[in-house]
Amino acid sequence: MSFTQNFTAVADSLGWSALVATIPIIYFFWALAIKKMKGYIAGLTTLILALIVATIAFQVPVATALASASQGAVYGLVPIGWIIITSVFLYNLTVKTGHFNIIRSSVLSITEDRRIQALLIAFSFGAFLEGAAGFGAPVAISAALLVGLGFKPLQAAGLCLIANTAPVAFGAIGVPITVMEGITGIPALEISKMVGRQLPILAVFIPFMLVFIMVGYKKTAEVLPAILISGISFAITQFLSSNFLGPELPDVLSSLVSLFALAIFMRFWKPKQIYRFENEKNDLASQKEHYSATEIITAWSPFIVLTVFISAWGIPTIKKALVGTYEGDNALLNSLNTIGHALTFKPEVPFLHNVVIDGATGLEIAAVYKLELLGAAGTAILFATIVSKFVLGISWSDWCKTFFETVNEIKYPLLTICCVVGYAYVANTAGMMATLGLILAKTGALFPFFSPILGWLGVVVTGSDTSSNVLFAKLQQVTAESVGMDPVLALAANTGGGVTGKMISPQTLAVAAAAVGLAGKESELLKFAFKYSIVLLFAICILTYLQSTVLTWMIP
Template sequence: MSFTQNFTAVGDSLWLSALVAIIPILYFFWALAIKKMKGYVAGFTTLLVALVLAVFAYQMPVATALMSATQGAVYGLLPIGWIIVTSVFLYNITVKTGQFNIIRSSVLSITEDRRIQALLVAFSFGAFLEGAAGFGAPVAISAALLVGLGFNPLTAAGLCLIANTAPVAFGAIGVPITAMEGPTGIAAMEISKMVGRQLPFLAVFIPFILVMIMVGFKKTLEVLPAIIVSGVSFAITQFLSSNFLGPELPDVLSALVSLFALALFMKVWQPKTIYRFASDDEVAAQEEKYSARKITLAWSPFIVLTAFISLWGIPVIKKALIGVYEGDNIVLQGVNVLGKWLTFYPEVPFLHNLVINGATNEPIPALYKLEILGAAGTAILLAAIVTKFLFNVKWSMFFHIFSSTVNEIKYPLLTICFVVGYSYVTNAAGMMTTLGLVLAKTGMLFPFFSPVLGWLGVFITGSDTSANVLFAKLQQVTAGSVGMDPVLALAANSSGGVTGKMISPQSIAVAAAAVGLVGRESELLRFTLKYSLWLLLAICIMTFLQSNVLSFMIP
């Protein structure tokens, strides 16, 4: 039996329907931030709330609602959960083999100042991973690295979530931007240019915010030169690459320029006062000096990781990995065969083509997306296998580390399955579109509220790409009706979305899993929430000004 989405299902009123649609969001905030439930409990109960509202308020058939939840849960495991498992696994290998001690020493050799270390790892290295892999890898790996360096787990996870704001729109080789070209017909290059005229303004300030969170305003000023080098080098590169090269490389190039610029700057400048943690004095005195060969070997898992996830992000290789390559390259043809064997798109029963889009009257396909070889987590697993040989790890130890890693993060994996399941239920029922239509009713103020759609979409789905696909057409049509440039509206959706990433339930679960904060997700949400709202407000004001006063900035 088919189900047609009704965006005014409650009392035939858009506003009443929106009040119902926002209940799961408010409940999740209450469950985590106020009630302080464990992540998987908050996720499970939020899913139940969404299912009840979808069935009784939006008149969605029970079987359809339940199967949409399973579609989300499967996506929560692959690719998202798979990335977390393999990322933490790779990190654990470096710890169990003692190689992380050398990594730690090499970072300390650049600077012992903890403020600069946060910029190098959370901001620059995290942005590089976002550009190459996206999803949960940047936060999982960079947060784990900071904890290994001696950072408090909550601080490490929170800093990495906030640092991830600057690169998200161009993450995973530009997929969030290119994903909007199909549904809107607007060239990805034009959207890339506009996003590149918004996010760099945030990127300049993110390093300052990170350090201020750590140490307060006064101690932040002590490292202001380093903060300026880090933020400005990133922002300039992001602007130039997004406007002249396209959406694929801004993160990778900006991160590398920022990383090397700051590392080189630290060779000629050091703060007058080195900021250390209370427990650092004794540890610092015991630091051993390592040769360049040993340092390179210790970092090799992340060098290999970078190579693999960069390969996985190249469009032509990605096609081969999922079995749709049609070129003449013999190697890629072989990969294509393997990709076909390891790629499955089974239809979701009681859901596939049975939900009718309320705006277009077209059936919505629903498939379990199982791209095993093409998943970024598989690239990270291959990096772990190469690391096993580089570090001469026995297979027995290799599998023991893997099983202990899975056991370590089993509850975060449950959390992710529940919250992604919840997002799929609200999308299929039409609840998200209801909220979007309410924001579209703001008329001449729509340029101000346009980024809120992206923020809301990323909070629900955990993905800037998903939020862009979800709201791109709505942004385009609404912008045209109120006299706003559609390119600006699409860019605002993506730029606003990046500010929602740090409070998304999926992101919170990933960060908690990476640093051992399972059960303390509520603390992490409270850590990031106010920064998410402040940064969203900045994007809202910027978009409003670009639409009305600074229109010369629109390409």
């Protein structure tokens, strides 16, 4: 029995259908922000509500709706949940072995100022992880590092959520942008150029925003030179690499340039007043011990090894071999391809595969449980933990014990993620997200202003800029052409708007909460980040409108 998506299912009206489609979204934020439910309860009840709306209002067969929820739940575990487990596990190994004390001391040797530490870890290092891995690893690892350095859990997670805005569009070796080429036919390089003429403007201000949130304007002004070095070096590199190299390397290059530029700058410049938290001693030097270069490298080695593995997992040819789709004559990659093929499972989803008919194209929608066990970024991190086991000198028994302690620690956030991703899949199957997109597409001449909101909605619901781009790229392209807007600008706006929604996406909130030990307190993180998400979205909306009207010279 097939199901054809109907975007005017409620009262034969697009407007009423769109209004009903927002019910699960509104409920989720109400449950977290107003009722302050634990994340997994809010997620589970949102999923149940979405199933009710899908089956009653959008007339999705019950079996199809449930199958869609199961597909989302599986995706919530692999790759997303797997990344969180292994990321937090890697951090816990450094704590368990006492090596995090050395990491802490090495950061203090660069600067004792908490404001600069936030720029180094949340902004620069987090952006590097986003460029190499994506899918929540940047927030999980950088937030855990900040907590280990002495930041309060809520503050650490919130800062990392906001810092993650700058690099998301080029995350995971540029996947959010390259995926749009196949959907729209527009070259990825052209989209990359346009995104590179929007987000660097935002990236300049993100470091300032981070410090301002921490300490207010007066103490932010004290470290303005460092903020400018961090933001401008990142923005310039992001612009140049996105416009002349393509979408694969902007995050990796920008983050490294920003990290090293700030670290070198701090060798020659110090703020007049060193900022410390209220409960700290006036002098952090007592916490800074002298370690040899070998001890420092050993302590940082888990993250160095992590960098090597996730970078390798992101190389296109290796990535194909890891999932069993490599077609070449390299003997090593062919061997890896055999293993990758054996560890990749894509069974069809019962009651869902080729059952749903796309309401826009009339084509059947394939549905499989995508389990790329070797190719998942979480597996790359797992290999890093295995290598780190030998470097850090921890026994196998303690290694295994730490792993199971980690899983137990984040079991509720994992449930939250499975539920909210399940909701996203149900919304897509029912056509609820497409309905919201179509209503925004009717804004006519004002569409350039509203275009980023589509991307924002997509990421808030799906938790992924890539998924949002897959969902709305074609709609953005067609609508832009119909209202006289450059489609390249519309695609960039979808990505740019999407990055501002990442910080309040339910699954991202769950990742951040899990990383810093705030499981069940996602509502506090939402309250922390929501207003900044709206401010940044508004900025992208204005910029996109101006680029479509008076700043057309910025369009490639």
